[in-house]
Amino acid sequence: MTDAIEVAVTINGRGHRLTVPPRRVLADVLREDLQLLGCKIGCDQAVCGACTVLVDGMPVTACTTFAFELDGRAVTTIEGLAAGGILDPVQRAFLEHSAFQCGFCTPGMILSVKALLARHPEPDERLIRQWLNANICRCTGYQMIVEAVRTAARMGPG
Amino acid sequence: MDGAASPFRTPVVALDGPDKVTGAARYTFDVSVPGMLHAKVLRSPYPHAGILSIDTRRAEALPGVVAAVTGADAARLPDPYYGVAIRDQPVVAIDKVRYVGDMVAAVAAIDEETAYRALALIDVQYEKLPAVMTIEAALAEGAPVLFDTPVAGEPIKLGGDLISLKEPRPNVLCEFGYTHGDADAVLARSDHVFEDCFHFSRINHFHLEPHVNIARVTGELIELWSCNQDPFVLRSDIARIFGRHANNIRIHASYVGGGFGGKSFCKMEPLVVLLAMKAGRPVRLCLSLDESLLTLTKHAGILMLKTGVTKDGRLTARKSEIQLDGGAYSDASALTVVKTGYRITGPYRWDAVATRAYAVRTNTVPAGSFRGFGGTQASFASESQIDMIARRLGIDPHDFRCKNLLAPGEPFRPGDSGIDSDLAKGLDEVVERIGYRQRVRSSAQGHKARGMGLSIGIKDGGGTGNHAQALVKLYSSGRAIVSAAAVEIGQGATTTLSRIAAETLNLPLDWVRYGAIDTDLTPLDNGTHASCGTVVTGIAVMRAAADARAQVLEFASERLGCTAAELALDNWTVRRGNYAHPLAPMIAEHYGGAGFEFIGRGMVKVPNDPKAPLTAASLFWMPSWVGAEVEVDRETGKVQVVQLVVGADSGRSVNAIACRGQVEGAALQAFGQSLFEELRYNGAEPANATPLAYRVPLAGDLPERYESFVLEHGGPGPFGAKGIGESGMLGVAAAIANAIEDAVGVRVTQIPFTPERVLAAIEAAR
Numbered sequence: 001m002t003d004a005i006e007v008a009v010t011i012n013g014r015g016h017r018l019t020v021p022p023r024r025v026l027a028d029v030l031r032e033d034l035q036l037l038g039c040k041i042g043c044d045q046a047v048c049g050a051c052t053v054l055v056d057g058m059p060v061t062a063c064t065t066f067a068f069e070l071d072g073r074a075v076t077t078i079e080g081l082a083a084g085g086i087l088d089p090v091q092r093a094f095l096e097h098s099a100f101q102c103g104f105c106t107p108g109m110i111l112s113v114k115a116l117l118a119r120h121p122e123p124d125e126r127l128i129r130q131w132l133n134a135n136i137c138r139c140t141g142y143q144m145i146v147e148a149v150r151t152a153a154r155m156g157p158g
Numbered sequence: 159m160d161g162a163a164s165p166f167r168t169p170v171v172a173l174d175g176p177d178k179v180t181g182a183a184r185y186t187f188d189v190s191v192p193g194m195l196h197a198k199v200l201r202s203p204y205p206h207a208g209i210l211s212i213d214t215r216r217a218e219a220l221p222g223v224v225a226a227v228t229g230a231d232a233a234r235l236p237d238p239y240y241g242v243a244i245r246d247q248p249v250v251a252i253d254k255v256r257y258v259g260d261m262v263a264a265v266a267a268i269d270e271e272t273a274y275r276a277l278a279l280i281d282v283q284y285e286k287l288p289a290v291m292t293i294e295a296a297l298a299e300g301a302p303v304l305f306d307t308p309v310a311g312e313p314i315k316l317g318g319d320l321i322s323l324k325e326p327r328p329n330v331l332c333e334f335g336y337t338h339g340d341a342d343a344v345l346a347r348s349d350h351v352f353e354d355c356f357h358f359s360r361i362n363h364f365h366l367e368p369h370v371n372i373a374r375v376t377g378e379l380i381e382l383w384s385c386n387q388d389p390f391v392l393r394s395d396i397a398r399i400f401g402r403h404a405n406n407i408r409i410h411a412s413y414v415g416g417g418f419g420g421k422s423f424c425k426m427e428p429l430v431v432l433l434a435m436k437a438g439r440p441v442r443l444c445l446s447l448d449e450s451l452l453t454l455t456k457h458a459g460i461l462m463l464k465t466g467v468t469k470d471g472r473l474t475a476r477k478s479e480i481q482l483d484g485g486a487y488s489d490a491s492a493l494t495v496v497k498t499g500y501r502i503t504g505p506y507r508w509d510a511v512a513t514r515a516y517a518v519r520t521n522t523v524p525a526g527s528f529r530g531f532g533g534t535q536a537s538f539a540s541e542s543q544i545d546m547i548a549r550r551l552g553i554d555p556h557d558f559r560c561k562n563l564l565a566p567g568e569p570f571r572p573g574d575s576g577i578d579s580d581l582a583k584g585l586d587e588v589v590e591r592i593g594y595r596q597r598v599r600s601s602a603q604g605h606k607a608r609g610m611g612l613s614i615g616i617k618d619g620g621g622t623g624n625h626a627q628a629l630v631k632l633y634s635s636g637r638a639i640v641s642a643a644a645v646e647i648g649q650g651a652t653t654t655l656s657r658i659a660a661e662t663l664n665l666p667l668d669w670v671r672y673g674a675i676d677t678d679l680t681p682l683d684n685g686t687h688a689s690c691g692t693v694v695t696g697i698a699v700m701r702a703a704a705d706a707r708a709q710v711l712e713f714a715s716e717r718l719g720c721t722a723a724e725l726a727l728d729n730w731t732v733r734r735g736n737y738a739h740p741l742a743p744m745i746a747e748h749y750g751g752a753g754f755e756f757i758g759r760g761m762v763k764v765p766n767d768p769k770a771p772l773t774a775a776s777l778f779w780m781p782s783w784v785g786a787e788v789e790v791d792r793e794t795g796k797v798q799v800v801q802l803v804v805g806a807d808s809g810r811s812v813n814a815i816a817c818r819g820q821v822e823g824a825a826l827q828a829f830g831q832s833l834f835e836e837l838r839y840n841g842a843e844p845a846n847a848t849p850l851a852y853r854v855p856l857a858g859d860l861p862e863r864y865e866s867f868v869l870e871h872g873g874p875g876p877f878g879a880k881g882i883g884e885s886g887m888l889g890v891a892a893a894i895a896n897a898i899e900d901a902v903g904v905r906v907t908q909i910p911f912t913p914e915r916v917l918a919a920i921e922a923a924r
Contacts, residue, residue: 079180094179095172107181140861
């Protein structure tokens with residue numbers, strides 16, 4: 001068994017060379033090694049979606065993604081979404097609609113919406129609801145999140 | 159108050175918003191203390207067993223393990239038990255385990271993985287005992303008992319001739335009794351008497367941030383970084399359990415990643431402290447969500463109602479017997495029983511009432527606080543039966559309710575406060591929005607039928623005889639810190655309480671910051687529960703801000719050589735007639751140095767009242783108006799909620815968008831519980847106590863049309879505010895059940911309304 005694997009990965013636009021044990025998951029790398037604490041771990045089994053981050057633009061659950069899978073890939077976390085302090089349209093839309101309460105699901109939710117709008121810039125109500133099935137929010141009742149997604153879609157990629 | 163001009167000068171912005179959308183918000187989950195170890199808990203595989211022996215030597219010998227604790231360590235504590243009023247839950251199992259998931263031992267190690275591995279090396283010898291898994295089994299003659307001897311604590315104190323008993327019978331934790339008038343005599347005279355029985359299910363809070371605590375013990379000082387909703391309640395419990403004075407207990411709170419009651423009152427926190435003491439190092443215990451599912455639930459229950467009515471549709475009397483499944487330990491059951499029993503009469507006028515309610519001990523996950531706190535159970539049973547009676551009498555359920563509703567100002571029960579809302583108006587709003595008068599049952603359309611149901615849930619809010627304290631600190635620049643211990647749990651306390659201070663001080667909202675919560679520094683608060691933050695903590699904050707304002711004006715009047723009454727405070731400028739005097743230079747000139755802080759103090763105590771049934775008049779009332787339209791498939795029993803309209807009364811919204819969020823969020827929790835969500839038992843073990851199998855509502859489950867509204871009828875809080883956090887939870891289940899009957903003519907009296915249950919009811923009626 002290999003003790004450690006070398007991984008070259010881009011995280012929020014910056015290149016990192018990491019040496020990770022084979023069983024180490026992305027969520028632990030982000031939270032413990034890089035102090036990117038915006039990646040939240042809820043269920044730790046790819047159900048709740050709180051730990052969602054983007055890998056090459058696709059949403060993945062960081063709690064079940066092995067770090068070694070990331071060699072040569074680009075990871076975006078919530079900390080990397082606002083460029084130079086300017087909030088992403090999805091973040092602005094979430095603020096405008098107060099589409100958060102406790103906020104624990106919010107980073108994962110926002111990144112999931114980011115991925116939705118990248119693939120479907122004009123999602124209809126049905127698609128928005130279906131897409132959000134990957135992210136549990138226990139607080140809001142989802143409606144304000146759905147409204148934020150519609151607003152973010154209108155804002156465009158920003 | 160509805161439609162009155164806004165009392166607010168500046169718009170609301172969510173002050174916690176930027177942190178939450180950028181990932182900068184820090185939760186207890188994110189806290190790291192230098193040198194901290196990580197803990198894991200060994201849990202019972204049996205529902206009921208004696209512990210013959212525990213051997214932790216192999217676990218302690220594992221490299222990386224620093225300490226292990228068991229019931230032997232707990233038994234040496236000054237007072238190893240906790241629970242609200244009745245204290246029967248040990249810090250960690252002593253001698254016996256009482257449910258699958260009960261905490262048997264814990265290990266602290268250099269990392270979680272090592273701690274997990276160590277658990278497997280702990281050898282526990284059990285002596286299996288027969289278990290009672292249901293209320294019926296626990297109450298059966300000769301049933302095995304969970305506790306052989308009386309436990310510590312007292313029953314909940316109540317006023318008048320109400321009954322409140324601790325452990326009156328085997329496997330009964332507590333009993334509540336309330337009577338007004340002679341219910342038997344009134345029922346005997348009534349034209350109709352209806353007896354119905356309802357079954358309520360067990361659900362989990364499923365807050366996404368798991369229970370997480372870090373403990374550090376330094377000499378006499380015990381520190382906890384805790385996700386608990388009630389830092390000061392926790393402080394009291396830790397002080398009592400460890401025999402220390404409260405000034406040697408320090409609790410730090412951060413943002414809380416959801417609670418809904420699941421993080422209120424003491425739970426695993428003392429176990430973390432015990433580990434830290436034994437390890438001599440700080441210890442972090444973060445439960446998995448699976449473990450949270452084994453920590454606390456909402457009370458399942460059986461509610462039997464006997465209700466009298468005249469032939470023209472006037473309610474006369476109600477007798478109720480309510481059995482709540484309290485699970486293995488007390489937690490908040492004693493209080494929940496009182497509140498459920500008290501609220502079972504609903505928002506109606508009665509000639510006589512007789513209620514008995516009790517919590518039954520079973521070998522299941524303990525039940526405790528959950529948004530609604532007994533009000534959900536009571537509203538489901540009461541509003542289901544009200545609807546059934548109306549339909550049996552051939553009266554429209556809306557008209558039947560309106561005929562019997564309490565009027566604004568009419569006391570909920572004799573000796574209690576008056577209803578501070580227009581209940582009929584809210585119901586009419588639902589009727590209008592959902593199109594109740596125009597509804598089409600469309601039963602002609604094959605095997606699917608539509609129907610609509612209404613309901614009005616209600617509960618008292620703000621806690622009973624509650625109190626809070628607060629500080630408002632004004633810096634030389636006019637920037638302010640609100641220091642209060644209502645924890646930001648998603649309800650928007652940060653923004654709401656800051657706005658109350660900002661408006662009182664005539665300052666921009668973003669000049670105010672809600673301070674960090676640390677029981678060493680923050681004034682006492684009785685806990686973030688019972689929808690009390692805006693009103694109770696809010697009044698304390700408003701008074702603190704007013705006190706600070708008075709100090710500022712006093713200071714300025716001395717500088718300007720006038721009386722404070724001549725001055726007004728506006729955006730950190732003092733106005734006297736036509737002249738404006740900026741405060742910052744005035745303070746700098748007088749104090750120099752590092753400037754000055756005006757420190758305003760505020761507090762509130764809701765008066766005790768020996769004549770009030772619950773020992774204090776209820777502070778305010780939280781109505782929940784719900785309308786549901788369903789489509790029921792007669793062939794499969796599947797219920798589709800087509801429309802859900804939910805309304806509440808905020809008194810006056812200090813944070814309108816947060817109020818909407820509270821109503822919609824609570825209602826969707828109730829919606830999930832109504833249709834599918836349930837923590838089920840399969841014999842002795844929970845069948846689905848894991849996130850993979852425990853299904854909560856997703857965005858895709860939203861009703862086609864989901865609408866909320868908030869009325870503003872005034873209330874006792876700042877600017878006329880009331881609490882609203884639990885409202886949305888109350889009326890949803892009954893409204894859906896009522897809609898199902900409207901659609902297909904059958905009644906489902908047990909939630910969730912699964913296709914199996916609905917189909918069984920349809921087939922039984924054929």
